[in-house]
Amino acid sequence: MTYRLHLQPYQRRFRQPLQTHHGQWSVREGLLVGLQQGDAIGWGEIAPLPWFGTETVEEAIAFCDQLSPVLTEQAILEIPDALPACQFGFGSAWESLTQPSAPAAIVAKDLSGLLPAGDAARSTWQILWQNGHRTFKWKIGVADLDHELQIFQGLAQELPPEAHLRLDANGGLTLTQAQRWLECCDRLSRITLEYLEQPLPPEQIEIMQQLGCQFKTPIALDESVATLPQLIHCHAQGWQGIMVVKPAIAGYPQALRDFLQNHAVNVAFSSVFETEVGRNAAIKLAQDCSTSRAMGFGTEHWFLKEYPVETAHVLAAPIS
Numbered sequence: 424m425t426y427r428l429h430l431q432p433y434q435r436r437f438r439q440p441l442q443t444h445h446g447q448w449s450v451r452e453g454l455l456v457g458l459q460q461g462d463a464i465g466w467g468e469i470a471p472l473p474w475f476g477t478e479t480v481e482e483a484i485a486f487c488d489q490l491s492p493v494l495t496e497q498a499i500l501e502i503p504d505a506l507p508a509c510q511f512g513f514g515s516a517w518e519s520l521t522q523p524s525a526p527a528a529i530v531a532k533d534l535s536g537l538l539p540a541g542d543a544a545r546s547t548w549q550i551l552w553q554n555g556h557r558t559f560k561w562k563i564g565v566a567d568l569d570h571e572l573q574i575f576q577g578l579a580q581e582l583p584p585e586a587h588l589r590l591d592a593n594g595g596l597t598l599t600q601a602q603r604w605l606e607c608c609d610r611l612s613r614i615t616l617e618y619l620e621q622p623l624p625p626e627q628i629e630i631m632q633q634l635g636c637q638f639k640t641p642i643a644l645d646e647s648v649a650t651l652p653q654l655i656h657c658h659a660q661g662w663q664g665i666m667v668v669k670p671a672i673a674g675y676p677q678a679l680r681d682f683l684q685n686h687a688v689n690v691a692f693s694s695v696f697e698t699e700v701g702r703n704a705a706i707k708l709a710q711d712c713s714t715s716r717a718m719g720f721g722t723e724h725w726f727l728k729e730y731p732v733e734t735a736h737v738l739a740a741p742i743s
């Protein structure tokens with residue numbers, strides 16, 4: 424079995440730069456990959472996140488460029504583990520060609536809406552609420568601790584009682600800072616504080632496990648479990664808490680689905696700001712794993728509606 428390969432790099436500018444502990448992010452760059460057989464073509468997306476330990480876009484392009492324009496199934500199955508975003512892109516393109524199906528319909532309530540960091544969160548959540556979101560994520564570890572705690576108290580007072588809030592430190596807190604956050608979170612009773620995500624750097628899993636035992640507020644790992652091998656390792660080491668899974672950077676979707684369907688893992692699925700191609704594949708995978716938690720795909724409002732290169736355009740382009 425062979426497949427004709429199509430590549431389409433894209434850039435997608437954020438409406439305003441996304442601020443996290445990893446820095447500012449202004450343009451999402453990635454690559455759409457098409458696998459063609461006869462008249463049928465299946466698309467997948469390579470959306471790397473190098474600050475999570477994946478390949479860079481340049482490395483992904485270099486890898487794709489050295490591939491034969493006519494690919495065998497074997498070549499698709501032999502993408503190195505060092506290129507997890509490529510594994511996902513090719514794996515999902517192959518799935519969309521061989522088992523085409525769309526994800527089941529979702530509404531905003533099923534998705535966690537991403538708030539901007541800092542004060543802007545307090546003037547933004549109402550818009551997301553009006554759009555139907557009931558779960559929110561707020562990035563912390565971006566500004567001064569006391570200032571952020573103050574904003575947090577305000578936000579917790581303003582959000583409706585049925586709101587769920589997730590805090591994401593992107594590994595940017597010290598142990599003392601994490602303890603202060605968790606003390607504040609534990610005192611909160613007005614809204615549901617769903618979890619504190621990745622308070623400490625990725626390798627400090629044991630300390631995060633201890634924090635999970637010392638405080639009522641659950642801890643979620645994200646950067647620590649970016650790829651499937653890392654997730655399997657953490658699970659094997661006895662991590663009982665929540666694990667954030669970003670399918671687009673976890674590796675082959677088939678392997679991820681297989682693992683999650685066969686192990687009791689407390690998962691929160693999340694986006695890497697991919698386009699509709701990767702997003703649909705990731706949401707479909709999440710639905711296959713029957714998660715009840717709101718999915719972290721409430722990120723579309725971070726982009727302008729008219730992006731320079733978008734799926735519909737690429738999919739409509741004639742295949743030469």
Ligand SMILES: [Mg+2]
Pocket residue numbers: 591593620621645646667
């Ligand atoms: Mg995170």
